[in-house]
Amino acid sequence: MANEPLTRGERTRQDLMEAAYRLFIEQGYHGTSMRQIAEEAELALGGIYNHFSAKEALFVTILDAYHPYHDILPALNEAPGETIEAFVHAAADRMVSALEDRPGFFNLIFIEIVEFEGRHLPTIFNQAVPQLEALLQRFQQTPGALRPLPLPVLLRAFVGLFFSYTLTEVLMAGSFPPDYQEDALEGLLDIFLHGILPSTGHA
Amino acid sequence: MANEPLTRGERTRQDLMEAAYRLFIEQGYHGTSMRQIAEEAELALGGIYNHFSAKEALFVTILDAYHPYHDILPALNEAPGETIEAFVHAAADRMVSALEDRPGFFNLIFIEIVEFEGRHLPTIFNQAVPQLEALLQRFQQTPGALRPLPLPVLLRAFVGLFFSYTLTEVLMAGSFPPDYQEDALEGLLDIFLHGILPSTGHA
DNA sequence: CCTACCGATCGGTAGG
DNA sequence: CCTACCGATCGGTAGG
Numbered sequence: 001m002a003n004e005p006l007t008r009g010e011r012t013r014q015d016l017m018e019a020a021y022r023l024f025i026e027q028g029y030h031g032t033s034m035r036q037i038a039e040e041a042e043l044a045l046g047g048i049y050n051h052f053s054a055k056e057a058l059f060v061t062i063l064d065a066y067h068p069y070h071d072i073l074p075a076l077n078e079a080p081g082e083t084i085e086a087f088v089h090a091a092a093d094r095m096v097s098a099l100e101d102r103p104g105f106f107n108l109i110f111i112e113i114v115e116f117e118g119r120h121l122p123t124i125f126n127q128a129v130p131q132l133e134a135l136l137q138r139f140q141q142t143p144g145a146l147r148p149l150p151l152p153v154l155l156r157a158f159v160g161l162f163f164s165y166t167l168t169e170v171l172m173a174g175s176f177p178p179d180y181q182e183d184a185l186e187g188l189l190d191i192f193l194h195g196i197l198p199s200t201g202h203a
Numbered sequence: 204m205a206n207e208p209l210t211r212g213e214r215t216r217q218d219l220m221e222a223a224y225r226l227f228i229e230q231g232y233h234g235t236s237m238r239q240i241a242e243e244a245e246l247a248l249g250g251i252y253n254h255f256s257a258k259e260a261l262f263v264t265i266l267d268a269y270h271p272y273h274d275i276l277p278a279l280n281e282a283p284g285e286t287i288e289a290f291v292h293a294a295a296d297r298m299v300s301a302l303e304d305r306p307g308f309f310n311l312i313f314i315e316i317v318e319f320e321g322r323h324l325p326t327i328f329n330q331a332v333p334q335l336e337a338l339l340q341r342f343q344q345t346p347g348a349l350r351p352l353p354l355p356v357l358l359r360a361f362v363g364l365f366f367s368y369t370l371t372e373v374l375m376a377g378s379f380p381p382d383y384q385e386d387a388l389e390g391l392l393d394i395f396l397h398g399i400l401p402s403t404g405h406a
Numbered sequence: 407c408c409t410a411c412c413g414a415t416c417g418g419t420a421g422g
Numbered sequence: 423c424c425t426a427c428c429g430a431t432c433g434g435t436a437g438g
Contacts, residue, residue: 012407028318030233034433044408046435055433109374110313115231118373125375147397153390156375160367160391167366168359170321171312172328187356188363194350195398215423237417247424249419258417 013051015041021062025104029059029115060120063112067124068105072098073131077138084144085193088158092189095162106166145198154196161192216254218244224265228307232262232318263323266315270327271308275301276334280341287347288396291361295392298365309369348401357399364395 006014019040023032034055038045052058075094081087099105112120135158136151146154165185209217222243226235237258241248255261278297284290302308315323338361339354349357368388 025317026320028231028233028314030231031318033431035431045433046409047407049434050407107317109370110317111231113373114228114310114313114317115234117229118376121374121376149394150386150390152375153387153394156367156371156387157391157394159374160363160371163366163370164359164363167312168363170316171324171362172355172359173321173324183353184356184359187353188360191352191356191360191398192394193398194402195394195396199397199402236415238415248417249425250423252418253423 009051012041012043012047016043016048016051016058017062017065020058021066021108024059024062024111025107029055029111059111059116063108063120063124067108068098069124069128069131071102073128073135077131077134082143084139084142084146084197087138087142088189088193091158092161092185096185099162099166106163146196147198149196157192157196161188164188212254215244215246215250219246219251219254219261220265220268223261224269224311227262227265227314228310232258232314262314262319266311266323266327270311271301272327272331272334274305276331276338280334280337285346287342287345287349287400290341290345291392291396294361295364295388299388302365302369309366349399350401352399360395360399364391367391 016037020032020037023036023040026032027036034048035045037058038048041048048058052061072095075098076091079087079090079094081090112118132155136155139146139151139154139158165188169184219240223235223240226239226243229235237251238248240261241251244251251261255264275298278301279294282290282293282297284293315321335358339358342349342354342357342361368391372387
């Protein structure tokens, strides 16, 4: 959070990116016009092209700067927890906080999948590999035995937990009695933990 | 599959819907033009408006006709299986087949979430409630004990399994050694089953 | 960084 | 169901 002074140009670039981010996740890529972005950033249309060569270049920059890996993976890796259970709960708490801060968190990924057919994902993912590996190490090194599971599967199950939570929430929102879904995330975590820990002794 | 003869108008409407479906899931809503749809359906632009009053009405009709609940939920409900384990595996197989038949299956949902802010989802979901309830009954009635879990959580974990599988596949595609992700779905299922079944006696 | 403009394309309609 | 058209808006650029 060290706010080094930004040059005028850097400031404008920041404003543009924030404006574009907000508009993209609300309206999609093709649903957002360069004029809307200019207006939201309080800039004339032509001014955008001093900072970004084209609309797609702007999107790619945003995808790169705002995708979930940047915020979420470090938050997960820094979660405390001396047992697997404690760690998973702490990590989930952090994930939920991050998700609440930015309700449109996954939208960027959905836009990329639908409107760009996932073209830019491999690059993004490769940046995240070190963080993902650290996360795996954390699972392995934290005391408390795990069932013998392939590590990528463990990782996919864990990450997928939050896709499951978020998407089923959106899909089923307001259609189940509210008291029924109060602790849905805890329930999902419970299934996950029970699923990855050895049977013995676990409730 | 009973192909009753369609009137000329019904045939055209069908063609339009199929063309629009293909284009929407490939390019998104705002990324697809009415002219593209007309061309793909081999119709003049103006002809579309004999069948649909506006572009959004066309999308809503498509969302209603092609969303996953129509194909997938009945397929799940009809899956065989005399134990929970057998049922979950059979249901997962059917889900995977459905997903492979239509790789853009979830895209419709993503478009709805991003480009319409989920506006049309409640209606859709309400149609699916009976099917979802049948699925829950199936879980409850199939022999083989379950851990005490809230039913909506069980349902969300099960449905979420396929979001997890599909999305983590897309996100991590080609970045893990291929042999590592061969049986990812089986691994996820294993965690899920282990997570919902009582500890005793289960591997 | 803005003004003023480009050609192309958009969703939708009138009229037959 | 098509032809021909509407006004509006699109991404992008020249020129200063």
